[in-house]
Amino acid sequence: MSTPRTKTRDIARSAVREELAEVAFGVFCRDGFEKATFDDLAAAAGVSRSTFLRYFGTKEEVVLCAFDPLGDEMTAALRARPADEDDWTALRRAIDPAVACYARDPADKLALLRLVQATPALCARLREKVVGWRPHLARALAERSGASPLAALVRVAAALDCLTLALEHWVELDGGRALDAITDEAFASLTVARGRHHELR
Amino acid sequence: MSTPRTKTRDIARSAVREELAEVAFGVFCRDGFEKATFDDLAAAAGVSRSTFLRYFGTKEEVVLCAFDPLGDEMTAALRARPADEDDWTALRRAIDPAVACYARDPADKLALLRLVQATPALCARLREKVVGWRPHLARALAERSGASPLAALVRVAAALDCLTLALEHWVELDGGRALDAITDEAFASLTVARGRHHELR
DNA sequence: TGCGCTACTGATACTCAGTGTCAAGCTAGC
DNA sequence: GCTAGCTTGACACTGAGTATCAGTAGCGCA
Known part of the structure; x- marks a missing residue:
C-alpha cells in the first residue's frame, strides 16, 4: 500500500x-x-x-501560501448557513472564518499584510488567489438561493471585495479598530443607501 | 520653447x-x-x-495598454452625473463609456478579451489595472454623495466587478447577448434580492 | 539485516523578462 | 546648415522559473 x-x-x-x-x-x-x-x-x-x-x-507563493486554507474554509462556512438566510447575511457570515483568522494573532497577520500591501507583485497574486475562490463560493451560493450563475458571482465578488477592502483599512489603522466592525461597515455600504436603482425588478 | x-x-x-x-x-x-x-x-x-x-x-502592457483610457473616461462620466442621482445608478451610468467602447467594434474587442481571458498573466494585470481605477472613481463618488471613503471604495469595487464579470459572460456567449443588458443584470444582482441584512443602520 | 523502490536533494544548464548603459544617428527648431 | 536632445540598437547583466540528472536517504518488505 x-x-x-x-x-x-x-x-x-x-x-x-x-x-x-x-x-x-x-x-x-x-x-x-x-x-x-x-x-x-x-x-x-x-x-x-x-x-x-x-x-x-514562485517567490510570491512563499508568502501567499499562508492564505490558501481560507478559500475552502469560507466555502464550507457558506454551505453551513441556514437555507432560508438571505444571500448577504450568508456571505457576511461566510467570511467570518477569515476575519477570525486575522483576529487570532493580529500582530503576525498585520506584519504579513503589511508586507503584501507594500509589494505590488504580492498584492496582485493575492488578488488572483481570492478571485480563484469566487467560483466555489458562487456555486455554493447558487445552490443555496437559486441565484443565477452571474448573480451569484457578482454577489460573491462584492463580498470578497468587502473583506479585502476591510483588511486594507484595518492595516491602515494598524489594527486599531476591530476588523469585524470594519467588515460590517463594508457590507453595510453595499446593503444600505443603495438608492432606487432597478428596484422595480 | x-x-x-x-x-x-x-x-x-x-x-x-x-x-x-x-x-x-x-x-x-x-x-x-x-x-x-x-x-x-x-x-x-x-x-x-x-x-x-x-x-x-512589460509584455502584458503590449496588450493591455488598449484599456488605459477607460479609467479616466469612467471617472469623467461619473462626475458628469446629476448630483441627486443615487450611487448605484450613477455608477451604472459611469461604466457606460466602457460598455460603449466594446459595443463599438465587438469583433476586435472579443478577440482581445479572448486573448486576455486565455492568459492568466493578462487576466491578473488587467485586474490590477482596473483596481488602479478604484481610488479615482471612489473619490468622485464620495464627493458626489458624501459616502465615507470605505463605503465609496466598496461600491466602486462592486460596480467594476459587475463590469468585469459582465464582460466575461459576454465573451462566453461570443457576444451573442447585448453587453448592456448583461451589465444591467449584473447590477440588478447587487441591488435587488438583497435581503434584510443590516437594514437597520 | 539487507534489498529494492521511490521521492527528495543539489548541481548544472538553459530560456527569457526586464534593467542599465552607451555610442551612433536622426530630427525638430534655430 | 547646426546643434541640442531624443531615439535607436547593441551589449552586458541580474534574476525568475524550467528541465534534467546523478546521488542519496527513507520506507516497505522479505
Whole structure:
C-alpha cells in the first residue's frame, strides 16, 4: 500500500514548507520582497536554490501560501448557513472564518499584510488567489438561493471585495479598530443607501 | 520653447506604439502570449528588442495598454452625473463609456478579451489595472454623495466587478447577448434580492 | 539485516523578462 | 546648415522559473 507512505511524506513536506516560509518571511521583512533572491532565501534556510524553488514554485507563493486554507474554509462556512438566510447575511457570515483568522494573532497577520500591501507583485497574486475562490463560493451560493450563475458571482465578488477592502483599512489603522466592525461597515455600504436603482425588478 | 517639440515627439511615439501593439497582437494570437518572446515581437515589427521593450516595459502592457483610457473616461462620466442621482445608478451610468467602447467594434474587442481571458498573466494585470481605477472613481463618488471613503471604495469595487464579470459572460456567449443588458443584470444582482441584512443602520 | 523502490536533494544548464548603459544617428527648431 | 536632445540598437547583466540528472536517504518488505 502506498497510502501511509505518501501520507508521511506529505506531513514531512508541509512541515518543511512551513519552516522554509517562516525563514523566508524574516528575510523578506529585512531586505524587502523584491530585493531578496531565491539564492538569499535558500542560503538563509540552509537548502539549495533548487529545493527552495521546488517547494514553492514562485517567490510570491512563499508568502501567499499562508492564505490558501481560507478559500475552502469560507466555502464550507457558506454551505453551513441556514437555507432560508438571505444571500448577504450568508456571505457576511461566510467570511467570518477569515476575519477570525486575522483576529487570532493580529500582530503576525498585520506584519504579513503589511508586507503584501507594500509589494505590488504580492498584492496582485493575492488578488488572483481570492478571485480563484469566487467560483466555489458562487456555486455554493447558487445552490443555496437559486441565484443565477452571474448573480451569484457578482454577489460573491462584492463580498470578497468587502473583506479585502476591510483588511486594507484595518492595516491602515494598524489594527486599531476591530476588523469585524470594519467588515460590517463594508457590507453595510453595499446593503444600505443603495438608492432606487432597478428596484422595480 | 520645448512644448511643441515634445508634442510632435509624443504624437510620433503613440503612433509607433499603436503600430507595434497591433503587430504584436497578431503574433500573440498566432503563437500564444506566453510563447511569443520580445525577440519574436521585435522581429515581426522590424525594430530591435531594446526598442520594443522601451515602448511597453512589460509584455502584458503590449496588450493591455488598449484599456488605459477607460479609467479616466469612467471617472469623467461619473462626475458628469446629476448630483441627486443615487450611487448605484450613477455608477451604472459611469461604466457606460466602457460598455460603449466594446459595443463599438465587438469583433476586435472579443478577440482581445479572448486573448486576455486565455492568459492568466493578462487576466491578473488587467485586474490590477482596473483596481488602479478604484481610488479615482471612489473619490468622485464620495464627493458626489458624501459616502465615507470605505463605503465609496466598496461600491466602486462592486460596480467594476459587475463590469468585469459582465464582460466575461459576454465573451462566453461570443457576444451573442447585448453587453448592456448583461451589465444591467449584473447590477440588478447587487441591488435587488438583497435581503434584510443590516437594514437597520 | 539487507534489498529494492521511490521521492527528495543539489548541481548544472538553459530560456527569457526586464534593467542599465552607451555610442551612433536622426530630427525638430534655430 | 547646426546643434541640442531624443531615439535607436547593441551589449552586458541580474534574476525568475524550467528541465534534467546523478546521488542519496527513507520506507516497505522479505
